Every structure is written in structure tokens, then in C-alpha cells.
Amino acid sequence: MSYALARKPIVVDALQYNKPERARFKEWSEGGIGCVHVTLAIWENARETLTAIGEWNRLLEQNSDLIALATTAEEIERIAASGRTAVVYGFQDTSPFEDDIELIEIFYQLGVRIAQLTYNVQNRVASGCWEPDENGVSKFFGRNVIAEMNRLGMLVDVSHCTERTCFDAIEYSSRPIAITHANPSEFVGTDIELNRRNKSTPLIKRLAETGGVLGLSMYPKIMRDGSNCTLDTFIDMISWTADLVGVDTIGFGTDYYDGWPESQIKWWRAGRWSRESAIPIKGFSAWPTWFKSSVDFPNILEGMEKRGFSGEEIAKIAGGNWVRLFRDSFVPIQMPAAASAA
Amino acid sequence: MSYALARKPIVVDALQYNKPERARFKEWSEGGIGCVHVTLAIWENARETLTAIGEWNRLLEQNSDLIALATTAEEIERIAASGRTAVVYGFQDTSPFEDDIELIEIFYQLGVRIAQLTYNVQNRVASGCWEPDENGVSKFFGRNVIAEMNRLGMLVDVSHCTERTCFDAIEYSSRPIAITHANPSEFVGTDIELNRRNKSTPLIKRLAETGGVLGLSMYPKIMRDGSNCTLDTFIDMISWTADLVGVDTIGFGTDYYDGWPESQIKWWRAGRWSRESAIPIKGFSAWPTWFKSSVDFPNILEGMEKRGFSGEEIAKIAGGNWVRLFRDSFVPIQMPAAASAA
Numbered sequence: 039m040s041y042a043l044a045r046k047p048i049v050v051d052a053l054q055y056n057k058p059e060r061a062r063f064k065e066w067s068e069g070g071i072g073c074v075h076v077t078l079a080i081w082e083n084a085r086e087t088l089t090a091i092g093e094w095n096r097l098l099e100q101n102s103d104l105i106a107l108a109t110t111a112e113e114i115e116r117i118a119a120s121g122r123t124a125v126v127y128g129f130q131d132t133s134p135f136e137d138d139i140e141l142i143e144i145f146y147q148l149g150v151r152i153a154q155l156t157y158n159v160q161n162r163v164a165s166g167c168w169e170p171d172e173n174g175v176s177k178f179f180g181r182n183v184i185a186e187m188n189r190l191g192m193l194v195d196v197s198h199c200t201e202r203t204c205f206d207a208i209e210y211s212s213r214p215i216a217i218t219h220a221n222p223s224e225f226v227g228t229d230i231e232l233n234r235r236n237k238s239t240p241l242i243k244r245l246a247e248t249g250g251v252l253g254l255s256m257y258p259k260i261m262r263d264g265s266n267c268t269l270d271t272f273i274d275m276i277s278w279t280a281d282l283v284g285v286d287t288i289g290f291g292t293d294y295y296d297g298w299p300e301s302q303i304k305w306w307r308a309g310r311w312s313r314e315s316a317i318p319i320k321g322f323s324a325w326p327t328w329f330k331s332s333v334d335f336p337n338i339l340e341g342m343e344k345r346g347f348s349g350e351e352i353a354k355i356a357g358g359n360w361v362r363l364f365r366d367s368f369v370p371i372q373m374p375a376a377a378s379a380a
Numbered sequence: 381m382s383y384a385l386a387r388k389p390i391v392v393d394a395l396q397y398n399k400p401e402r403a404r405f406k407e408w409s410e411g412g413i414g415c416v417h418v419t420l421a422i423w424e425n426a427r428e429t430l431t432a433i434g435e436w437n438r439l440l441e442q443n444s445d446l447i448a449l450a451t452t453a454e455e456i457e458r459i460a461a462s463g464r465t466a467v468v469y470g471f472q473d474t475s476p477f478e479d480d481i482e483l484i485e486i487f488y489q490l491g492v493r494i495a496q497l498t499y500n501v502q503n504r505v506a507s508g509c510w511e512p513d514e515n516g517v518s519k520f521f522g523r524n525v526i527a528e529m530n531r532l533g534m535l536v537d538v539s540h541c542t543e544r545t546c547f548d549a550i551e552y553s554s555r556p557i558a559i560t561h562a563n564p565s566e567f568v569g570t571d572i573e574l575n576r577r578n579k580s581t582p583l584i585k586r587l588a589e590t591g592g593v594l595g596l597s598m599y600p601k602i603m604r605d606g607s608n609c610t611l612d613t614f615i616d617m618i619s620w621t622a623d624l625v626g627v628d629t630i631g632f633g634t635d636y637y638d639g640w641p642e643s644q645i646k647w648w649r650a651g652r653w654s655r656e657s658a659i660p661i662k663g664f665s666a667w668p669t670w671f672k673s674s675v676d677f678p679n680i681l682e683g684m685e686k687r688g689f690s691g692e693e694i695a696k697i698a699g700g701n702w703v704r705l706f707r708d709s710f711v712p713i714q715m716p717a718a719a720s721a722a
Contacts, residue, residue, distance in 0.1 A: 081479055083479075136425065136652075137425075137651055137652050139652060139653055159504070159520045159521060160520075160522070161503075162503050169519050170519065173515060176507075176511060177501070177502070177511050178510065179653040179654070309479055310478075310479050310482070311480070311481055311524060312520060313481060316520050
């Protein structure tokens with residue numbers, strides 16, 4: 039291993055959605071991952087999400103040798119430096135907020151730091167990527183939710199949203215936003231199973247201009263060549279994106295999941311809102327040979343080094359950019375002294 | 381009173397949203413109203429709506445001399461013939477269904493027969509009239525909800541929706557739909573407080589072509605000249621609409637409400653989804669002198685008679701059209717014998 043990698047840049051995976059269990063935390067440790075943003079809710083309502091948080095709280099206690107909750111960038115750095123993995127709580131839909139603007143602060147108090155506006159379909163806040171292109175952030179609750187997340191220090195994620203929702207979110211958010219897990223559609227092409235999940239070149243440029251970060255994903259259904267995507271092609275995608283917007287906009291968001299029964303797929307695809315999945319369920323995809331689980335993160339960093347990325351560039355893409363965005367995102371907007379004294 | 385009115389056509393008010401109490405039921409009786417569609421939920425979730433149904437169930441028991449629940453057109457006719465008022469349970473938003481396609485049948489089992497897709501803003505199902513014009517019925521849950529309402533026999537209402545949602549609902553619904561309470565914007569003009577609530581001429585024509593019914597409303601904020609609208613102008617609106625689409629498409633949906641404290645307005649306008657009302661709250665509007673409450677329904681029927689509407693026309697507009705639509709709407713779609721035997 040080279041000098042650059044021996045320095046162990048902090049590695050951040052901006053999206054994993056495993057069945058929460060110790061086997062995964064061990065893989066994180068083995069793969070040298072300093073921080074993972076985990077999903078606690080997709081279709082869960084407020085009450086169900088409280089249960090999910092309770093379960094994670096117990097897991098954190100029982101696995102404190104491997105993981106710890108992080109609610110600030112400083113905590114991420116401290117936990118990673120201790121050789122453990124920092125866990126960032128997040129949602130892939132705003133369903134836990136239900137219709138209540140006050141629930142955002144409640145979940146912030148409970149440690150949640152990232153929320154995707156919607157997952158694939160339309161909700162009260164925004165429209166997901168399966169909906170028509172013209173659907174964006176809703177004029178009232180949607181903008182209220184973004185403003186409230188901005189105020190508190192909860193990062194807006196738009197990975198599964200329509201392009202219009204992504205552009206709207208960038209416009210209405212006073213702080214940079216995240217695309218935690220998606221790939222550039224111009225590089226990947228549209229000949230993939232979930233061709234509405236990836237992001238256009240104009241959107242990635244706009245994200246970069248506004249200080250956001252894009253998490254590139256190894257999820258086979260959104261990679262070029264699917265499960266047969268080679269490490270070389272994946273590194274090509276990193277290079278292509280770096281050529282487009284520079285190295286400061288890029289991170290990883292694997293979308294890795296493990297431990298679920300196949301029945302879980304229907305929950306993700308159809309929730310309770312449909313008796314049948316709207317798109318065919320074909321079972322779990324095979325992960326590529328060079329990324330069979332979190333333990334394979336070093337393969338990617340070594341691949342980047344072989345390709346000629348510098349140690350500094352690797353450190354940014356591996357996790358530095360996410361830590362920077364999290365540092366800017368996870369603290370409340372400071373009110374002027376007069377206002378906060380009022 | 382003329383022969384036509386002495387025959388007492390059944391009077392249906394397709395939307396009232398009072399604080400539920402006996403004083404209103406007495407007014408219904410005095411005004412000769414045979415059926416009122418009442419609102420049990422706007423922003424209420426499933427659990428809260430169960431409480432609202434429980435409260436209504438008690439009111440029905442305690443006021444059985446004046447009111448009774450109707451779940452079919454036959455029940456409406458029988459209750460009205462007994463001199464009481466038939467109550468039809470309905471929602472002004474699909475929020476009680478939350479994200480669960482199965483909850484529609486649950487509420488149908490509990491007696492709910494009409495549901496508006498959304499109230500003013502965007503939800504998972506559709507977009508309300510305060511949202512941008514291009515927003516309609518959502519591609520997955522929205523269409524699923526309409527199909528499930530069609531299957532069960534729950535009437536789709538789009539009074540507070542965007543025009544696009546109204547057209548989408550007509551297209552996706554296999555059964556006629558209702559606009560229970562709105563006025564023609566071409567007649568009323570846009571110089572009114574809630575100028576996005578009324579309906580365009582092309583939409584009213586499309587509603588008529590597909591067998592739906594429009595409930596004309598005395599709510600001052602959507603009438604020409606507001607609280608100063610005269611009975612003559614209101615009858616003009618009935619005539620104008622009849623000239624446009626014939627007398628079979630027209631009914632009444634007063635949007636009458638009484639008994640609430642002013643604080644209730646904020647709930648209607650902002651629910652829990654905003655700390656402030658998105659549009660200024662100016663207090664309750666004064667109802668016009670010729671329709672100060674439900675007791676004044678005869679004023680309208682007499683005004684129509686003076687204008688030259690025939691007894692048959694008055695009977696249709698007063699309630700016959702609603703009863704016809706309810707008869708076609710409130711029963712489940714009959715499955716073919718082979719399918720139901722399977």
C-alpha cells in the first residue's frame with residue numbers, strides 16, 4: 039500500500055441501507071470505513087420511526103466497540119480516529135415528518151441529520167424520479183420543510199427525486215444539498231434497469247456550483263454494465279465526474295444493503311401505497327466482484343491511486359468532501375444575537 | 381308556495397363543514413334539507429379520523445330524531461322521506477388514508493362515501509389549487525387511490541384541486557366524479573379572494589360529458605361580489621351554468637360552516653404543515669342576506685321558480701342530480717360472476 043493510502047484518509051459511505059446488525063458493523067471496520075450514513079426510514083411514519091431510532095440506540099449501546107452515533111462533523115472525526123465507525127442517522131423519505139413542520143426538530147433532537155425529500159414517488163414535500171419530469175418541490179409544505187431543515191442543520195438529500203425536485207431543492211435551500219447516492223446519467227447511459235435514478239450533467243454542474251456533493255454508487259442497477267461493471271469502468275466514472283466538476287464535488291454513497299429477505303424489496307418499491315410493485319421485482323442484484331461488501335472499499339481507493347489520483351484527491355473523494363459538507367450542514371443557522379435574545 | 385315546491389323536491393347540500401352540533405341539525409330540518417355531505421377530516425390522520433367518526437356516531441345516536449347516517453342513495457331517500465336529514469360522511473383530503481391503500485376500504489366500511497383528493501396543497505395523491513397549474517394526480521399512489529375508490533364505491537371529489545388534478549381525476553376514474561363545492565370562474569371572475577378555487581369552463585364541460593355534478597356554492601369568498609352577492613346574481617350563476625352544460629350537471633354545495641372559533645381558520649389554511657397561514661386570515665366571511673344559514677334554502681328554490689325554472693329542473697338541481705350521482709357512486713363495482721366466484 040502506498041504512502042497516500044497508508045495515511046488512511048477518512049472513508050465516508052453516504053448511504054447504506056442494511057438490516058442493522060453486527061455483521062455489517064464488522065465489515066465497516068474491516069473495510070476501514072470511518073462513517074456511514076444509515077437509513078432509518080423510507081415509508082415509516084413518525085411513530086414507526088421512533089421505534090427504528092430506539093432499535094438503533096440499542097445497537098449503538100451493544101456494539102460500542104465498533105460504532106458510535108455522530109451528530110456533528112467533529113464527532114465523525116473523533117469516532118473515526120478511534121478506529122470505530124461513526125453512524126449518521128438519516129431518512130430516505132420525509133414520511134417520518136408526516137404533515138407536521140414541528141416533527142423535523144423532534145427528529146433532529148433525536149439525532150437525525152440527513153433526510154431525502156422523497157423516495158421515487160410523490161409525497162407532500164416533493165416528487166420522486168418515477169413521477170413526471172415537471173413535478174418538483176411543493177409550493178408550501180415542501181418549501182417549509184427545506185427552510186426548517188436549513189434552520190436546524192439537517193442536510194437535504196435528493197437522490198431518488200425528479201430532476202425538477204433536485205433543481206428546486208437547490209434553489210430553495212439556503213445551504214448546499216446532497217445527492218448521497220446516484221451516478222451521472224451521461225456517463226452511465228440510460229440502458230440500465232433504473233434509468234430515472236441517475237442525474238443529468240446540468241444538475242451535477244449546478245450541485246457543484248452550490249457546494250453540494252454527489253455520492254457515486256456501486257448499486258448495480260444504476261451502474262454502467264450493471265453487475266458486470268468493472269472496477270476500471272467505475273474508476274472511469276470517477277474520472278469523468280472529476281473532469282466535469284472537479285474533485286471537490288465527489289464522494290461515495292454505495293447504496294449497499296445486506297441482510298434483508300427478498301420480501302423487503304416489495305416494501306421499498308411499493309410501501310403500503312400499492313398492492314403490487316409498480317416496477318417488476320427481479321430479486322437482489324449481484325454486487326460487482328470488486329465490491330462485494332464494505333470490506334472492499336480499499337479496492338476502490340487503490341484503483342484510484344493506480345489511475346493517478348493524488349493522495350489529496352483520494353482523501354477528498356473517499357470522505358473529505360462529505361465531512362466538509364457535514365461540517366457546514368449539521369449545525370443550526372446562527373441567529374443574530376438580537377434575534378436569539380428576543 | 382307553488383305546486384312544484386309544495387311537492388318538496390329532495391334538497392341535498394353536497395358540502396357543509398360545521399362544528400357538529402344539534403343547532404345545525406335543527407337548521408337542516410327547518411330548511412327542508414334531506415341530505416348533507418359533512419366533512420370529518422381535512423388534515424386529520426387515520427387515528428384522528430377514527431375519533432371524528434366516533435364523535436359523529438354518538439351525535440347520530442343522540443339526535444336520531446333529526447339525522448341518520450346514509451351510505452346508499454336508497455338510505456338517503458328513506459331518511460329524507462321520514463322528515464329527517466341524511467348525513468353522508470366525507471373527507472376534504474385523503475390524509476386519513478395516510479400512505480396505505482388498504483385504509484380506503486377501512487373507511488368505506490365505517491361509512492365514508494366521498495373523499496376529496498387533496499385540500500389546497502400537494503399530498504401523496506394529488507395537488508391542490510394553491511400549487512402550480514401543471515401539478516396533477518400522482519402517477520402511482522394517486523391513480524391507485526382513485527382505482528380503489530372506484531372499486532369500493534367512494535365518490536372522488538376535486539373541489540379544492542388544481543385544474544390539472546381535476547382533469548386527471550376525470551381521466552383516471554372509471555366512474556363519474558364530483559366537484560361538490562365550487563363555482564364557474566368564467567361567471568364569477570377572478571376578482572375574488574380565493575380566485576384559484578373556482579373551475580374553468582372547459583373543466584365544467586368535461587365534468588358534464590362524463591356524468592359528474594358541480595355543487596354551486598354560496599361561500600362568499602368564491603362568489604361574484606363576495607358577501608354582497610345578491611340572490612339574483614346567484615340565480616344568474618345557476619342559469620349561466622345550466623346554459624353551459626344543462627340542468628343535469630348542477631347541484632348545490634354551500635360550503636356552509638358555523639360554530640367554529642376563529643382559530644379554526646388557521647387549521648384549515650395551514651394544518652400542521654406551516655407555522656403561519658400561507659394566505660392572510662381575514663376572519664369569517666359574512667354569509668349573504670338571502671343565505672344566512674341552512675334555513676334559507678327555500679329562498680333559493682323560490683328564486684329559481686320566479687326565474688322560470690320548471691319544477692322538474694328545480695328538483696334536479698335541488699338534489700335530484702346528487703342523488704342520481706350518489707346512486708351510481710356508492711355501490712361497489714360488480715365483479716363478473718366468474719371473477720367473484722374465483
